[in-house]
Amino acid sequence: MFAVEAKNLKKTFKSKDGDVEAVKDVSFHVNQGEIFSILGPNGAGKSTTILMLTTLLRVSSGSGTIFGLDVEKEDRNVREKIGIALQDTGLDNLLTGRELFFTTARLWGFSKTDAETRTSELLQLVGLEEAADRRVKTYSGGMKRRLDLGLSLVHKPDVLFLDEPTTGLDPGSRRVLWDEIKRLRDGGVTIILTTQYLEEADELADRISIIDNGLVAAEGTPDELKALIGGDVITFTFNSDNEVKKAQQLIENSETEKNQLRVTVENGAEKIPDLLKHLSNNKLEVVSVTANKPSLDDVFLQVTGYRLEGAAEEEKLEEEVSENE
Ligand SMILES: Nc1ncnc2c1ncn2[C@@H]1O[C@H](COP(=O)(O)OP(=O)(O)OP(=O)(O)O)[C@@H](O)[C@H]1O
Ligand SMILES: [Mg+2]
Numbered sequence: 078m079f080a081v082e083a084k085n086l087k088k089t090f091k092s093k094d095g096d097v098e099a100v101k102d103v104s105f106h107v108n109q110g111e112i113f114s115i116l117g118p119n120g121a122g123k124s125t126t127i128l129m130l131t132t133l134l135r136v137s138s139g140s141g142t143i144f145g146l147d148v149e150k151e152d153r154n155v156r157e158k159i160g161i162a163l164q165d166t167g168l169d170n171l172l173t174g175r176e177l178f179f180t181t182a183r184l185w186g187f188s189k190t191d192a193e194t195r196t197s198e199l200l201q202l203v204g205l206e207e208a209a210d211r212r213v214k215t216y217s218g219g220m221k222r223r224l225d226l227g228l229s230l231v232h233k234p235d236v237l238f239l240d241e242p243t244t245g246l247d248p249g250s251r252r253v254l255w256d257e258i259k260r261l262r263d264g265g266v267t268i269i270l271t272t273q274y275l276e277e278a279d280e281l282a283d284r285i286s287i288i289d290n291g292l293v294a295a296e297g298t299p300d301e302l303k304a305l306i307g308g309d310v311i312t313f314t315f316n317s318d319n320e321v322k323k324a325q326q327l328i329e330n331s332e333t334e335k336n337q338l339r340v341t342v343e344n345g346a347e348k349i350p351d352l353l354k355h356l357s358n359n360k361l362e363v364v365s366v367t368a369n370k371p372s373l374d375d376v377f378l379q380v381t382g383y384r385l386e387g388a389a390e391e392e393k394l395e396e397e398v399s400e401n402e
Pocket of ligand 1: 092100119121124
């Protein structure tokens with residue numbers, strides 16, 4: 078039996094301006110004890126998928142199951158099996174970390190003594206012992222995310238849903254969380270996490286589903302996904318955008334990005350001399366050339382037609398522009 082299964086999940090939001098198809102057709106399964114990552118850009122439908130699987134949002138059509146339990150028909154039983162750390166948490170800033178753990182444990186039905194024990198265990202697990210008696214509002218972003226993670230574990234769930242657990246964290250805090258997530262997986266917890274970071278999916282996930290525009294664009298282990306591309310990615314760097322454009326016309330199936338040109342070939346080492354010669358015969362000066370195995374970034378580009386990291390940066394710029402207006 079799968080820990081989690083989504084079968085043709087669909088969610089349509091009705092609004093005055095017409096229907097929004099947030100999730101169009103999403104299917105996947107997650108094996109017990111693995112980290113499964115849903116990777117996709119803003120608005121792809123990641124949170125909506127998580128909300129349906131965690132019984133917090135009704136399914137428009139299709140089905141979701143947790144260890145065979147239907148998320149719509151057996152929602153109470155499902156909720157006992159799962160822990161959730163949502164993207165927008167309403168952490169109570171006036172309480173201390175210790176108080177939050179204790180209260181949550183009491184809400185789950187723990188006795189006072191058991192709630193105290195669980196609180197100490199979890200404060201230790203997520204490394205918040207020293208900050209335990211400070212109000213949550215004084216916590217850093219990384220500490221808050223660790224608190225979220227700890228709170229989702231109070232009732233010892235079998236399956237943990239984490240919606241963008243490291244968004245907005247600095248690289249150091251992100252790594253601390255990654256290590257904690259891996260430790261949980263090694264302890265037998267099944268984990269589904271959404272992310273818009275390629276590096277995060279690559280580092281953490283046993284398997285990845287790339288979601289774009291409410292649909293699954295590709296699924297597999299990081300290595301399987303990279304093997305979809307096959308061969309080596311050669312990158313030529315030029316002095317100007319103009320030269321890149323000329324070079325693109327000379328090399329078949331190449332893609333440009335700023336002053337770089339990329340082309341995927343079967344064997345990079347074999348092909349580079351020919352390509353360099355072809356370029357120099359056409360009076361194009363190459364500043365540098367590299368050959369690499371495909372990255373998840375290349376996979377994302379191939380299956381969706383655009384780059385994830387670039388899209389995130391553009392969005393950020395747009396936000397900054399609109400903030401300045
Ligand atoms: N309650 C709602 N009503 C109407 N539209 C919604 C609602 N919730 C989400 N949407 C829309 O559905 C689409 C998917 O949203 P969702 O929040 O699932 O994306 P996401 O992949 O989690 O994005 P992000 O990375 O920004 O969190 C978006 O276009 C969003 O605007
Ligand atoms: Mg989201």
